[in-house]
Amino acid sequence: MRRQRPKPISGRRSRMGTAQAGRALTPSETAATFQAQNRRALGMFVVILVGLVAAVFAYRLGEDAQTSRIQASFERIAGERIAAVEAGLLTTIGSLRPLASFLNAAREPGPEEFQRFVAPLLASSPGIQAFEWVPVVENAERARFEAEAAREFPGFRIRDQNGQGMAVAAERARYYPVTTVEPLRGNEKIVGFDVASDPVRRAAIEAAVATRAPQASGRITLIQHAGDHNGFFVAYPVFDGSDRLRGLVLGVFCVEEAVNRLGSGADLSLSISDLAADPREAQMYPATPRGVSRPPAAVASSRVLSIGGRPWLVEAVATPDFLARETGRLPEVLLVAWLFLAGNIAWLVDRRYAVKAEVIARTADMRQARDEARRANRAKSDFLAAMSHEIRTPLIGVVALADHLLDQNLSPEHRQSLAIIARSGEHLHRMINDILDFSKLEAKQLTLEIRPFNPSTAARNVAALMERQAADKGLSLDVRIADDLPERVAGDPARLRQILLNLISNALKFTDSGGVHIEVSAESPQADGRRPLVFTVRDSGPGMSEATRAKLFTEFWQADSSIARRFGGTGLGLAISRRLAKRMDGDIFVVSAPGEGSAFTLRAPFAEIPAENAAQELGEERSAAPPILSNDLPAPIRLVIPPPAPDADQHDFSGRSILLAEDNPTNRAIAQTILARTGARVVEASDGAEALAKASCERFDLILMDVHMPNMTGLEAARAIRALPAPFGDTPIVALTASAFQEDRNLCAAAGMDDFLAKPYRGGPLRDVAARAMAAEPASASARGSTPVCGEPAAQVGAPAFAYDSFALLGAEVGPEDARDLLRDFMTDASARLEIIEAELRKGELGVSGREAHALKSSAATMGLARLAAIARELEAAARREDGASAETLGQAARAAFDEARPHVDEILSAA
Template sequence: MMGIDPEHILIYLGLLGILIFQATRYRASSRRLTALTRQLSDAERIARIGTVRWDFVRDVVTWSDEYARMLALEPGGVMTGAEFQGMLLPEYEEAVVESERVALEASRKSGRPERREVTYQVRARDGRVLEVEALSELLADDKGTPIHLLSTVRDVTEEARQRRELRESEDKLAAAVRVAELGIFREDFKSGDIYWSDEFHRHVGRPVEAGPVTFSRVMGENGQERLQQRLDELTREATPYHVHRNTVDAVLTRIDGAEINVRVAVELTFDGEGKPHVMSGVLRDVTDEIERENKLKDAVAEAERANEAKTEFLAVMSHELRTPMNGVLGMLGVLEDTPLSPEQREQLSIARSSANALLVILNDILDASKIEAGRLELEEGPFELYGLVRSVIHLYAQKARDKGVLLDSRIAEDIPPWITADSGRIRQVLANLVSNSVKFTEKGSVILEVKRLEPRGDEPLRLRFCVTDTGPGIPAEHQSRVFAKFDQLGASYSNRLVGTGLGLSISRSLVEMMHGEIDFESTEGEGTVFWIDVPVRPAEAHGEASPARPLPELPRMRILVAEDNSTNQIVARAMLDRLGQNTDIVRNGAEAVEALEQFDYDLVLMDVSMPVMDGTAATRRIRELPSKAAQIPIIGLTAHIRPDQQAHFREAGFDEVLTKPLIREQLAMALDRWKDPAARRGEPVETAATAVALQDTAAPASAPEQFEETDDLRARVAGLFSEFGPEVAGDMLRAALSDLDRHLVTLEAETPTVTDEPPRDQRRRALHSVSGISATLGCPGFAARCRALESLDDARAEAPSDFRALTDVIRSFHAELSRLLSDMAPEKLSGEHA
C-alpha cells in the first residue's frame, strides 16, 4: 500500500474543522431565527395584529397564526386570491380593489413596493363580521403585473363601534343643547382662557366673531358684586380640589342694554391651594317662564280665594239640605206602614231609593266641604279589626253573589285582633274601594286583604288594607285623574258610573288625615289593586266577651275547599268564616290540583265524589306533585263511608275523612289536628268522625211518593237561621233548590247530556249530590234512600219503581224547601221552634 500523504491529511483536517465551525454557526443562527420567530408571533398576539402574504405569481395566500385566530382560519393554511378576496363584505370590495390598483400603479412607476392603508369589513370563517385596518406593501413589475402583497391586519371592530357611539353621543348632545337653547361657558381663572358656545353668544347679544369675555362682565354691576362676594365665601369654605355645584337665577345684561332672566347650573372647581380654578356651566333664558310663573301665582291666589268661598257655600248648603231630606225619608217610612196597593208600594220604593241616593250625594258633598274647610275631625277608639272587615264584606256580599263574583277577606295572622284608630273613617274608605271593585268586576273575584307593614319612625303599628279585583282595569290615560274630584274617568266610563265622583277624592283626604297613604296599580283588561297604609295602635279587647265555646284556638289558615255541590259550598264557607279561616272554593278535583300548582294553601277539604276528576284521583295527583304541595294535609268529605273504605282512602293519600253533614265542632277539631304541616309525617288519623259508618238502608218495597221528614227539615232550617243568620241560611236554601232542579233534569232524562260521562255515572253523581243536600239539611232517611239507589249498577234498570218513586220524593222535597224559603222570616221560624 502506498502511504497517505501527510499534506493531504492536514488539508482534510482543515476542511473538517471548517465544516464543524459552519455547522455550529448554522445551529446558532437557527436558534436565533426560531427565537425571533417566536418573539414576532408573541408580538402579533399581544398587539392583536396578523400578517398575510399574497403571492400573485403563484396565486397563493398565506398567513400568520394571529391572522388565523382573528379570522377563524386554519393555522399554516393557504388559499387562492379569489378565496381571500371573497372574505370581503360586498360593499367594501370596490374600494379595496381600487386601493390595490393605485398602489400597484405607483409601484410600477417607482420600481419598489408601495404602501397602502385601508379599513374595511370581512366575514370570518365562523360567521363573525370584523372591521379591520390593513397596512400593506404591494409590488409590481415594470409592466404593472402584481408580484406580491404583504399586509399587517389589526382588528378594530370594538374601536370603530366606540368611535361611532362617541360621534352619535356628540351629535345628540349638540342637538339637545341646540333644541333646549342652552348656552355653555367655561372660564379658567388661572390661564384666563374663556369659552362660550354660539348659543351663549346669542343669549347675551354678543357676536361670535367678537369673542367671549369674563362671565362677570355680562352680569351688570350688582351681579358682578354678588358674584365676587359669593366667590370669596366659597374660597373661605373650600378645601383643596373641592368642587361646588349650584343652580342660581340671575339677571344678565345684554350688549344692547336689555336685561334677561337666566337660570344657570354652575360648577366651580378649586385647585390644590383651595383657590378658584375653573368655573363652567349651562345657561338658559327663563324670562318668559318667570313672567308666566308670576301670572300663575296671581291666578292661584285668586282661585284659592274663590275656592274658599265655594267650600263655605257647599258646607252650608249641604248641611241645610240634609234636614228637609231626612224629613222626606221619615215621611216615606211612615207612608210605607200604611195600606198601599202594589202599584203604590212600587212607586214608594222608587221614591225611597231616589231619596237615599240623594242623601248619599249630600253626605259626600258635606264630607268634601268639611275636609276643605278643615272642620272634619277624626274620632279614634278601640275596635275589633275582623268585625270591621267582615262588616264591609257583608255590606256588598249580596251584590257580588248576584253577579257571580267571589267577594272575600283575608287578615294576616300577625295582626292584633283589636286596634285603635278611627274605625268609622277606615270603614268609609274600605266601603268605597270595595263598592267600586264590585261595581266594575263582572267575573272573577274581589279580595280585601289586611297585612302588617314595617312601622315608620315611632309608629307602634302600620297596616295595609288592600282591595284586589279582576275587573276591567283603569286605562292608562285616565289613571292620573283617579283621585280627582267630580271626575268619573272619561266619557267611555261615564255610562257605568253613578254618584258625584267624590268617593276616591274623599278617601284620599281621609287617609291623609290619618297620616296614611292611598294608591293603586291597574292594568287595563287585567284588574286593579287599591291599597291604603295607615298607622294604628294595638288595643285591648273591649265590650262583652263572646260566650265560651269548646273549640280549639286555630291560626288563620288559607284553606282550599273542593266541592261541586252549591249547598255544601255555602255551608263550608260559612263554617270556615266563623272559624276565622280564609277560604277558596273550586268545583272539582282537576281545579283543586291546578289551584295547588299555582297558589300556597295550608290545608285542603276534598269532596270524595265530584265531576271531571273525583276527590280520590285528585288526592293521588296532588301527592305526586314535585312541590311542597304534595305534603299538604288533605281532609276528605263524603256523605257516607263504610269501614272497609278506610284503607282505600288512606292509600289514596287522604289524612282524614269527615262525613257530611259537617259539624262545626268536628271540623274545628280536624283543622286543629292538621294545622301543623309537619303532622303529615305521621300516620293518618282515625277519629270518631272518620270511623263512623253510616248504615245504608235499602228503600222500602212500597216507597212513599211524598217527602215524610217535614218536621225534621223545618227544625234543621230553624237551626241554620240560628247558627248562620238569615242571609247565609237563605243562600243555602236557594242553592239547594237550584241544585235539586239541576239533578232532577239529569235523573228524569232518558239520556243525560250534562257532561261527557256515561248516563249511568251522571245519575249516580246526581243521587250522591241529592244525598249530600238532604244530609246537610237534617234528613238522614231520605239521604239513605238516595245512597241505596246510588250503589246499584243502574238504578233505572234494576229498581225502576223505586227510582220513579224517589224522583217524586225529590220533587216533594223541593216543594217543601220552596215553601220554607218563601216563609223564611227569622221571627216566624224562631217562634215556631222556640
C-alpha cells in the first residue's frame, strides 16, 4: 500500500495552530487582537502617507541641491568670462596713456608716425575700433586749421551730424574735430567730425578734461558703421608744458565686437547696462533689447564693472545647452531611493503588527509556561531550604553534644574519640555549605550585603582563625598590611572572609614546611571612585603545573585523585571563591610552578568611606560571630586532643529566664544542656503557637526561636510576639535556624528578631549571642531581679554602667588596640545619637528616637555599656508602642547611663 507523504507545515502556521488548538482565545485576548488589527491598518496608512510626503520632500531637496550645484558651476564660468571682458577693456583703455604721451612729445605728428605708433596697440587691444586724435580748435583758428587739414584730406571741413547725415559745423566757440584716425580704412567718414557736437560725447570729453583721467562715454551710435551698432569711446586729455589743453586721444569701441571677442561662449549670454546713463539709454549690449525678459528662476550671475569711470552692470544667463549638460538625475534618484526606503519601512511595520498578532495568540501559552517555571523554581528553592534544614538539624546533635562533652573531664581515649566526631561533623557541615552556596550561585540568587568594615582587621581575624591549624603543622602564618590600606571600606565582609579562609586553608593543607604569608595592599582608585584591594596568599608548598592551574577553578575538580582520599572535600571551594570574587567585580589569579610554591591573589574594588560614618556599624559587624564558612578542601582529621575546659563559664545568667522554642527534642536537649551551666532558667516550647502562648503570660529575658516549626513558624510567632503589649512584646528574640543565607537573615530581621545564630552552633557562640541580646552581666556581677509573669508590672533592668568582661571579649576578638579605637569611636557616635534622641523627644517625634535607640543598643552592649544597652532596648520598645511619657523618662536615663560609663571608658583609653 502506498504511503502518502505529509504536507509540510510552515513555522508560523504550526505555532499559531498549536496556540489555537490548545484553547480558545479569552474575551480580553479577542479584544486585544481586534485592537491590534485596527492599529495595524492605521499604522500602515500613516506610514504610506508619511512616505509619500517624505518622497516629495526628497525630490524637492534633490532639485535644490542640483540647482545649487549648477549655480555654483555657472558662477565660476560666468566669473571667468566677465573677468575676461573687464581685463580686455581695461587693457585697451590703459594703452591710451602711452599714446597721449607720444602725441604730447611729438607735438604735431604726421599720419605715418601716428600709424606706426598705434599699430602694435591695435594688434594687442581686443574690441577696439580705432584710435583717434582730436585737437582743440578755437573758432578764431578754424579757417587756418581747415586749410592746413585740407592738404592731407582734400575738402576737409569741420562737420556736425544731423538727422540727414554729416554737414558743415555751425559756428561756435570751440571745436573738437577728428584729424587723425587709425586704422583709416573704414573710418574715413569720421575725419573732420566735431566730437563735441554730440551731447553724449561732449559730456565724456568735459569729464575727462576735468578729471585729467580716462573717461568713458555713454552709449553712442558708431558713425563709421552702417546699421545699428552700439559703441562707446574713452577720452584721454593731452596737456602741453604750460598746462594748456592740446586735445584728446580717443579709443573707440564696438561693444558687440568686444563682447564677442572677449566673452563669447555657448554656455552663457551676456547683457551690459550703463548704470550711470538714463534708463532708456542704458542698454549697451546687445544693441537691441531682448524681446523676453529673463525668467526669475534662471541660472544667472551678475557683476558691476568700472569702465572708464562709469559703472557697468554685466549679467550672464545660462544657455539651454549649459543647463542640459549640467542637469543630472539626483532628484529622481532621491525620489526612487526614498520610495524604496518607505516601502521597506511599510513592510517592517506590517511585519511588526503581524508578529504582534502572533505574540497575542501565543501569550496565554507563554504565561502558562512561565507560571509553571516559577512554580518549579519555587519548588526547587523550597526543596533547597528544606534540605538545608533537614541535613543541618542532625548535625546540631553531633557537633553541639560533642563540643559540650569536650568541656567535661574525660579520659584521653574518650576525648580523642569525641575530637574525631567533632571534626567529622565540621567536615560534613563544610561540604553542605559548599553545595548550598554553589546552588545559590548557579541560580543567581546569592546577594551581597554591603556594609562598612576594616579590611586590615578582616584579614587579621581570618589569620587568627587559622593560627591553630598552622601551629599544628609547624608552619608560620603572618600578615603584612600595606601602609596606604584604607581603614574603612564598604563591601561584604562575610563573603570576603569566606574567600580568604578558602585560600589560607588550602595553602596550609598543601604546605608541609615553611609557612604561609598574607599580603594586603591597595591600588589607585578606579574611574568610578572605588579602590581595588589586593589580598595575596603565598605558600611554600609543592606548587602546580600549568595543566593543573588551567583547571584549578573548575567545579567538582581536584588536582589529582589522591587529594580526595587525603583531605576529602567537594572540589567547589575555589570555584565558589572565584564566583564570589566576580560578584564583587573582582577576580582571583594564581601564580605557581612546580617546586616554587603558589600565590593566590584576590583583587576586588571597594568604596572607601570615612571612619566616623562607619564606627557604629563596624562595631556591630565585628561583634557578630562569623558564620561557618566553606573551604576548598576540609582540613584532615588529626587525632589532636583538646585541653580540658575551664571549671567556670564566663557567662552567668543566674536569675534570667529564657524561652527556648524548638520542635526537635534533640536540639532542645542540647540547648538546655548548654544553657544550664549559665544558671539560667530555660522554659521549653515545641512549636510557635506554644511559644506565643508562654510569651504572652510571662516576660522572659530572652526568646531563642527556631525558624522552621510546625503549627506556627518562628517568623509568624516573632511577629505575633512583637504585637503583644509591653512588656511582653519587647522581649529580645534570637533566631535559631539551619538556613544561614542572607535572605533568611533579612526575613528574621523583618519579623522583628534581634539577632541570628546559624545551626549547628557551639556552646560558646550560643552563650555569647544570648549575652549580647540580654546585655548580660559577667559572672561576678549581681543577678537580675525576678522575672515578671502575667498581670505583674515589668521589672527594672539592673545592668552595670560598664561591663569590663564584655569589653574584654571584644578585645580578645579584634585585639586590644583595635578594641580601644572602636570604643573611642563609639563614644563619639553614641553622644551624637543621644543628642538626636533628646532633641526628637522634646519635639514628640518617637519614630526617629526609636531608630536611634535600635542602632545604639547592640553596639553599646558590644562595647560594654550594658546599662545604656538595656535602656536603649526599652526606649526602642516604648517608641514602638508610642508611649511618649516612658520614652522621655528612658531618654533621660540613657544620658545618665552614658555619663556614668564615661569614667570607666576614660580609664581604659588612658591606659593605652
